[in-house]
Amino acid sequence: MQRRIDPGSAPNAYEFKARTRTGEARDFFMSVAMIPETRESVASLIDMTDRNKAQDALRQSEERFRDLARLLPETVFETDVDGRFTFVNEISLERFGYTLEDVEQGITVMDVIAPEDHQRALASYMRVMQGERLGLSEYTARKKDGTKFPALIHSTPIYRDGQFTGLRGFLIDVTEKKNLEEQLWRSQKLEAVGTLAGGIAHDFNNLLMGILGNITLMLMNLSASHPFHDRLKNMEAYVQRGSDLTRQLLGFARGGKYEVKCTDLGTFLLNSAQMFGRTKKEIRIHHKVDDHLWPAEVDRGQMEQVMLNLFVNAWQAMPGGGDMYLSVENVVLRQDEVSPYDLNPGPFVKITVTDTGVGMDEATKARIFEPFFSTKQRGRGTGLGLASVYGIIKNHGGFILVESEKGVGTSFMVYLPASTKSVEQERPAAEQIEKGMETILLIDDEEMILDIGTQMLEGLGYKVITATGGKQGLEVFDRNEGAVDLVILDMIMPDLGGRDTFSALRSRASNVKVLLSSGYSLDGQAEEILAQGCKGFIQKPFTISELSKKVREILEEN
Structure with missing residues (x-):
C-alpha cells in the first residue's frame, strides 16, 4: 500500500519465510516493482532454501x-x-x-x-x-x-x-624432537665407547692384580729397614693410582657399584665440600639444603668420587677464585622429564653444583661426558673425571644435566632416585691382616691371577686348590667333595662364566660359600649372582689385607 502511494518509500527486495501447501517452511527472496503509469506491481519470487542451507x-x-x-x-x-x-x-x-x-x-x-x-x-x-x-x-x-x-x-x-x-x-x-635425538645419539655413542673402555679396564685390572700381588708378597717378607722397602711402598702407591684410573673407567663404562647404603645426601655433600674447601681457600663455598630431605641409596665411595670431580671442575673453571654454590633439594619429576633417560617418574633428590667460572661453549658442552675428552693441555688431565661421573650417576638410576654460558659460569644438576629406607650410619673399619687354615678353591682363567692369588692365600695360612676356568673348577670341586670351605670365583671366563659356574656349584652343594672376584666392578651380572646367594664380591686389584678381610667375613658367617 505504501509503494502505491510513494514507490520510493518501500523496499523493493526482501527475504521472508513462507509455508508451502504441504506445510513446509521455506526461504524466499522477492523483488517487487511498480508498473509505470499504473497502480499495479510486478514481483519475482525465488526459492532460496537450498542456497541458504x-x-x-x-x-x-x-x-x-x-x-x-x-x-x-x-x-x-x-x-x-x-x-x-x-x-x-x-x-x-x-x-x-x-x-x-x-x-x-x-x-x-x-x-x-x-x-x-x-x-x-x-x-x-x-x-x-x-x-x-x-x-x-x-x-x-x-x-x-x-x-x-x-x-x-x-x-x-x-x-x-x-x-x-x-x-x-x-x-x-621440532626443537624438542631434535634435542631428544641428540641425547639418544650421545647416549649410544657413550655406550659404545664405554663397552670398549670397560674391556680395557678389566684387562688392565688383571695386570695390576699381578703387580700388586707380587709387591704385597715382597713387602710381607721385608722389614721396614730394608733398602727396597720404601721403593716397594712407592710402587704399591703407583699401582693404587692406576687402579683409581680404571675405577673411573669402569664407573663410566660399566657403572659398577660396590656397597650401596641409604644416605643423607645433604650431610654427605656438606662433608665433601668442607674437606675440599680446606685446600682451596680461594673458593668461597655456599650451600643450601632442603628441610626434610629425602634419602637416596648410593655407593658412598663412588659418590665421593662424583662430588670431588664436580668440585675440581668448578675450581679449575675459576683460576682467579670465585664462588661455588651447592644445593640439595627434593623434586618430583614428570614422565616427560625422565623419558629421555628411560627412567620412571617420581621423587628424586637433586644436587646442583654451580660455579662463577669461565663457562663453556656449545661444542665443549656437547662432549664433556666423553671419556678422554679434556679441555686441558695434553698431559694435564685424563679426561675421565666427568665421564666417570656420568657413568656412576647413570648406574645409580639417575641422570646428570649441564647448563653453561661463556663468561658466566656452569651448573651441573645431578638427579638421584629418592629412597623410603632409613639412613645408614657409616662404620669405619680398621685395616688388618686376618689369617686362617681352611681350604680355598681359586677359579680363574688367568694363570697370573692363579699364581699370585695362591701365594697370597698361602701366605695367609690357607690351603689352596686352583682351577683354570669354570669347567675345570667344577671338576676340581667334585674331586674334593666336602673339603672346600670357600670358592673364590672369577666372573668373566671364556669357557664357563661366573654366573653359570656359580649355579652349577650351588646345584652340587647348596651351602657352598663363594667370593666373587672380577676386574670389572659390581655390575648387573655380579649383582644377580650375589642375589642368588653368593656371599661377597671383591674387585681386582686387591691388597692382601682386603683379601684377608673378605675371606674371613665369609668363612665366619653362619
Missing part, C-alpha cells in the same frame, strides 16, 4: 576450520599468491613473537624462514604452485627477535575458480 554449511565449515586451527598446538597458516600471510592461528603469534597488527601489515613466509633457507624455500614454493606434492620439509625457522629453531613445514596450493591464489599449510616446531 549451502551458505550455512559453508559458514559453519569455515568456523569449524578456524576454531580447530586456533586450538591446534602447532602453527597453521594461509598465504596469498605473493607469500603474505592471510591467516595464522593464535599459537603462531606466540611462537614467533608477532602480533595481529604485524600480520595485517604484511608479514611474508620469508620473514619466518632463516635467510640461509630462503633459496630452498623459494624453490619449494614454485614446485608447490605447479601442483607438486613435497610432503614434510625441514627448515630453520626464525622468530621476530631473530631466534632460530628447527621446524617441519608442509603446504598445499589454494585454487579458486581454477586459479592459484596462495598456500595453506602447517609448521611444527
